[in-house]
Amino acid sequence: MGVTTNHPQYAEKEGKWQKCRDAFDGGEAVKARGETYLPKLGGQSSDDYDACAERALYYNATARTIQGWLGCVFRKDPQIAVPETIQQLLQDVMLTGVPMEALAKTALQEVLTVGRYGILVDMPTEESPERRPYLIPFKAEQIVNWQTARRQGDVVLSMVVLRETEAEPQPEDPFEIKKVEQYRVLTLEGDALNTYTVRVWRQIDKNDADSWVPVEEYVPKLKGQPLDFIPFCFIGPNTILPDVEKSPSEDLVDVNLSHYRSSADLEHGRHYTALPTVWVAGFPTESTELRIGSQTAWISDRTDAKAGILEFTGQGLGALEKALSQKEAMMAALGARLLEDPKRAAEAAEAIRLRLGGEQVALTTIANTASLALTIVLQWFADWAGVSGDVTVRLNTEFFEQTMDPAMLRELVTVWQGGAIAKATLYHNMERSGLTRPGVDFEQEQVEVQAGAVL
Numbered sequence: 001m002g003v004t005t006n007h008p009q010y011a012e013k014e015g016k017w018q019k020c021r022d023a024f025d026g027g028e029a030v031k032a033r034g035e036t037y038l039p040k041l042g043g044q045s046s047d048d049y050d051a052c053a054e055r056a057l058y059y060n061a062t063a064r065t066i067q068g069w070l071g072c073v074f075r076k077d078p079q080i081a082v083p084e085t086i087q088q089l090l091q092d093v094m095l096t097g098v099p100m101e102a103l104a105k106t107a108l109q110e111v112l113t114v115g116r117y118g119i120l121v122d123m124p125t126e127e128s129p130e131r132r133p134y135l136i137p138f139k140a141e142q143i144v145n146w147q148t149a150r151r152q153g154d155v156v157l158s159m160v161v162l163r164e165t166e167a168e169p170q171p172e173d174p175f176e177i178k179k180v181e182q183y184r185v186l187t188l189e190g191d192a193l194n195t196y197t198v199r200v201w202r203q204i205d206k207n208d209a210d211s212w213v214p215v216e217e218y219v220p221k222l223k224g225q226p227l228d229f230i231p232f233c234f235i236g237p238n239t240i241l242p243d244v245e246k247s248p249s250e251d252l253v254d255v256n257l258s259h260y261r262s263s264a265d266l267e268h269g270r271h272y273t274a275l276p277t278v279w280v281a282g283f284p285t286e287s288t289e290l291r292i293g294s295q296t297a298w299i300s301d302r303t304d305a306k307a308g309i310l311e312f313t314g315q316g317l318g319a320l321e322k323a324l325s326q327k328e329a330m331m332a333a334l335g336a337r338l339l340e341d342p343k344r345a346a347e348a349a350e351a352i353r354l355r356l357g358g359e360q361v362a363l364t365t366i367a368n369t370a371s372l373a374l375t376i377v378l379q380w381f382a383d384w385a386g387v388s389g390d391v392t393v394r395l396n397t398e399f400f401e402q403t404m405d406p407a408m409l410r411e412l413v414t415v416w417q418g419g420a421i422a423k424a425t426l427y428h429n430m431e432r433s434g435l436t437r438p439g440v441d442f443e444q445e446q447v448e449v450q451a452g453a454v455l
Contacts, residue, residue: 020250021114025063027060038446045282055264059263061331066113071438083387104393119235146160196219240373256331371394401413423446428442
């Protein structure tokens with residue numbers, strides 16, 4: 001199959017990624033998949049099935065949970081440190097007006113949703129005064145193939161195949177945009193695997209699946225020399241290795257879709273049992289129309305004539321309602337803490353922290369992995385911009401507001417006054433408890449304190 005060949009891990013996970021995306025996107029996306037998530041009942045017609053699916057409620061715990069996780073991490077702004085000469089470039093890091101903070105948030109959301117993301121650092125090939133590096137993000141579904149190789153004892157990324165869609169304006173109609181699919185192949189070449197090469201492949205005959213050919217090839221250079229690595233970084237929940245990892249939300253998605261099926265069964269049952277049904281026996285059936293109303297009476301000459309009303313009884317629907325509650329509790333246990341019963345609001349902050357310990361550890365790992373990947377990417381970015389200096393990206397891992405009561409603050413000040421801790425440590429604890437001004441670090445605070453003392 002050539003350049004369009006998918007990695008075996010890609011083929012294994014593609015369906016799961018789609019399931020996670022549909023669950024996140026909500027009821028419209030889930031219902032559009034039809035029997036994929038809601039199988040037909042035995043003997044059910046297409047019209048009956050469509051009506052059943054329409055009545056079903058998709059309770060989007062997946063999106064609410066992921067947004068909650070994302071809100072925990074971005075409760076505080078990412079700490080991004082780069083040399084001053086490229087700080088302005090981070091306000092448009094993709095050459096599309098997107099700042100670095102927004103890209104970081106998108107990357108984390110993708111990792112939380114499907115468990116995979118990738119970022120490529122690139123540089124325009126043409127020489128110009130405005131030539132500068134930029135970042136290109138890729139979703140999991142776009143990273144179709146990859147390989148690693150050993151080089152002097154180390155394992156290095158030797159190939160990445162990325163599926164792209166280019167928008168091309170049409171000369172005959174300036175208002176029409178044609179989307180063209182292409183593959184960007186990144187490889188390390190040469191006997192020593194030390195020459196990073198980029199090739200862009202396109203299909204020259206839409207009717208021939210084997211007509212993909214390279215239409216562009218170039219060797220990106222840094223300070224006039226080819227790169228000896230592929231400047232592409234994978235981001236997963238736990239590592240930055242190429243191997244595909246399980247999505248953090250996959251188990252939650254499975255329960256969420258099961259909840260949707262139970263909702264369909266419940267609403268289907270309610271639809272057929274909500275209204276009572278009148279029945280009669282011993283009444284003429286020829287040319288007889290029985291009406292229901294306060295001014296209507298049914299009369300029959302037969303002594304065995306009977307009439308009654310059928311109403312639903314039993315625990316059938318109650319079992320379905322219980323199943324919905326059980327699955328909502330399962331989603332809460334898997335991370336959908338925003339759906340918990342309000343009575344938990346009375347818990348102490350420490351009890352909540354202990355109860356959520358497992359989820360905290362997982363989210364901390366994900367945030368730290370993303371921080372590492374973004375740091376590596378920005379270091380490549382700075383190198384390609386010809387700038388030296390420290391580069392770090394740190395996403396917040398303090399997911400709960402730290403509080404400090406007056407007694408604790410007095411004790412902390414006393415310990416500082418006694419010389420047991422530094423003033424910077426005192427300020428750090430005050431900062432974690434929200435007792436300092438947002439965006440004001442220790443050094444700036446000391447400058448203002450000294451200025452106030454002079455005045």
